[in-house]
Amino acid sequence: MKKQISAFIVLILMAGITAIPLASAHCPLCTTGAAIGVGFARAYGVDDSIVGLFLGALIASTALWFNKWLKKKVNFPMQELALVVASFLLLVIPFYYAGLITNIDMVKSMPTHHGMTGFGILGLADFGVDKLLFGTIIGTLAIWGIFNLSDYVKKKNGKVIWPYQGLSFMVVALALLTLIFWVMTRQ
Numbered sequence: 779m780k781k782q783i784s785a786f787i788v789l790i791l792m793a794g795i796t797a798i799p800l801a802s803a804h805c806p807l808c809t810t811g812a813a814i815g816v817g818f819a820r821a822y823g824v825d826d827s828i829v830g831l832f833l834g835a836l837i838a839s840t841a842l843w844f845n846k847w848l849k850k851k852v853n854f855p856m857q858e859l860a861l862v863v864a865s866f867l868l869l870v871i872p873f874y875y876a877g878l879i880t881n882i883d884m885v886k887s888m889p890t891h892h893g894m895t896g897f898g899i900l901g902l903a904d905f906g907v908d909k910l911l912f913g914t915i916i917g918t919l920a921i922w923g924i925f926n927l928s929d930y931v932k933k934k935n936g937k938v939i940w941p942y943q944g945l946s947f948m949v950v951a952l953a954l955l956t957l958i959f960w961v962m963t964r965q
Contacts, residue, residue: 825909825963826910827913830914834916837866837869838862838865838918838921842861842925844865862922878910917955921952925944927947928947
């Protein structure tokens with residue numbers, strides 16, 4: 779049943795791609811791709827920390843895309859940060875209340891199931907950090923940083939070095955983080 783629901787969601791998202799403009803700095807195509815990845819990952823039982831990475835990528839890319847659009851109309855100090863934080867909260871708070879992000883006490887009581895482990899003697903589960911929340915935080919910060927790195931490289935060279943530079947930076951970062959999380963959560 780999960781696979782059929784995921785396939786339906788993917789079809790809806792793919793249909794939405796047809797309404798996407800041909801080119802944008804942080805395009806909805808990237809955001810839609812991240813959402814499709816999350817749908818497939820959850821349907822096939824991928825660890826929540828890895829799913830969280832893709833949710834974080836979705837949060838950061840959506841906030842940055844919206845920021846590029848909003849800057850044409852209004853620009854205020856720390857606008858990008860405010861949009862990233864707002865996007866993060868708009869995803870995480872409903873996930874918490876829907877029960878997708880496990881509360882602190884539950885994580886502490888079942889650390890091997892709900893918590894992120896693998897950091898020295900104590901795992902993050904000992905502090906009540908949920909796998910999905912941890913992955914989402916790391917994914918958001920990493921992708922936000924990667925896009926800023928891409929913008930820095932572009933500014934330093936006066937142009938992008940290769941087509942889809944920001945997207946390729948994001949794909950490499952997500953691949954590396956996924957590999958790291960996969961190794962950490964393998965038991």
